[in-house]
Amino acid sequence: MRIELSKWLHVKEAFRSKHLRQAGYTEGAIVMEGTLLDLHGVEHRERRRLENRLFRREIFSYWEHEILGKTIDATMKPFVEKGAGDLAQIGYRCAMNLTATIAGIDQDPRNEEQTELLYSKVKKFSEGATIMHSTRDKDEVRAEVKAAMDSFHKDFFLPSKTRREELLSDLKNGKIAEDELPRDVFTTLLRNAETLDLDDDVVFREICFYLQAGAHSTANAFTHTVDDLFSWGEQNPADLDLARDDLAFVQRCMHESLRLSPASPVALRTPLEDVELSDGTLLPRGAHVVLNLIEANRDPEIFGNTSTVYDPHRDVPDGVARWGMSFGAGSHACVGAELDGGLEIDETRPTGDSLYGTVSVMVHALLSAGGRKDRDNPPELDMNSERKHFAKYPVVFTSEGDD
Ligand code: HEM
Secondary structure, eight states, X not given: OEEEEOSHHHHHHHHHOTTEEEOSOSTTHHHHTTSGGGOOHHHHHHHHXXXXXXXXXXXXXXXXXXXXXXXXXXXXXXXXXXXXXXXXXXXXXXXXXXXXXXXXXXXXXXXXXXHHHHHHHHHHHHHHHTGGGXXXXXXXXXXXXXXXXXXXXXXXXXXXHHHHHXXXXXXXXXXXXXXXXXXXXXXXXXXXXXXXXXXXXHHHHHHHHHHHHHHHHHHHHHHHHHHHHHHHHHHOHHHHHHHHHOHHHHHHHHHHHHHHSOSSOEEEEEESSOEEOTTSOEEOTTOEEEEEHHHHTTOHHHXXXXXXXXXXXXXOOTTOOTTTTTTOOGGGOOTTHHHHHOSOOOTTSOGGGOOOOHHHHHHHHHHHTTEEEOTTSOOEEOTTOSSOOEEEOEEEEOSSSXX
């Protein structure tokens, strides 16, 4: 039995119910089995507690102030120097390099060829995770995913593992200090593999999962934020000029784009027992429950009668995030939410304490480098996708010209 939930309150309750189990990854087990998103109950809580140590505000602050700028500059430089590029390619390369750093896969962001190679593997992992929606021959897809995982294992995973094991041994022998260890998921898992009884295969899949979860969503949010800003800027040129200077305003725009275009449009759950929502809606045990984030994020009862319209200046009710539920909620809520989206906007917070998030920093870097839509070469939508995905989105970098 399939039940779709589209109202804000229904989706919020479903996300928070401990009787609803993650669903939808059984067929994608090749990448997803035993990963954080796939676990339930105590096992999930323990793994999450461990990995969460990395996703703390001090670490985000270190990341935003020390790592992000350098990685984005190195990745964007060739495009800015050429004076042109494609939004999707720029977004994916930045997102790939940044996510590799968080996951713990060693990767030089200046090496375009290696970044492309890693990205081609990670794209396959995404295809493997979402295989239940694939219209292709599933065995064929599985064989391609397996090949991508094997070559990633040899070319990226093992060298990164060896380096981390050496560093951990150096730490044990007093040769390096604790703060010289990389702050990434891989190092955290290797340090705690015994305590949590993690075998090599689970650690490997967890890293594959992190790479695809982080890279795809970050790149998707980047493209939508820039596209919405360019469109909004046609009627509101002063706002586009503001965005080129003001990172805080870009963050506001990013949250609004994320609300309207969540990177994961649905979340799937199955009730482990009959669950009744507070208004009496029944979710019977074993049902296939679809949490429709696109619709919930446009619920007029929460976002008013302009809920479907892009408006970065909108007010939202207290207790509701500007990005809606695009980062999920409840026990599986996205661990990367603050990393990518920054802290919730609070006009009273001192600027020095603000965090704007990876996506806003990427968008701001593109705009402040003079990134503009290429007037002679308009973007094209991907006709094979029901959702708004771009097949190409050419941009130019100029210091002047009209938006
Ligand atoms: C704009 C960017 C992002 C969006 C929109 C997003 C969205 C989401 C959503 C909706 C979920 C919950 C899925 C569910 O409940 O079924 C989730 C979970 C998760 N996300 Fe993100 N994500 C983003 C970026 C990232 C990044 C950068 C990382 C890591 C580097 C990340 C890592 C994870 C992990 C590990 C989980 C699983 C958490 C758990 O099961 O406890 N995400 N994300």
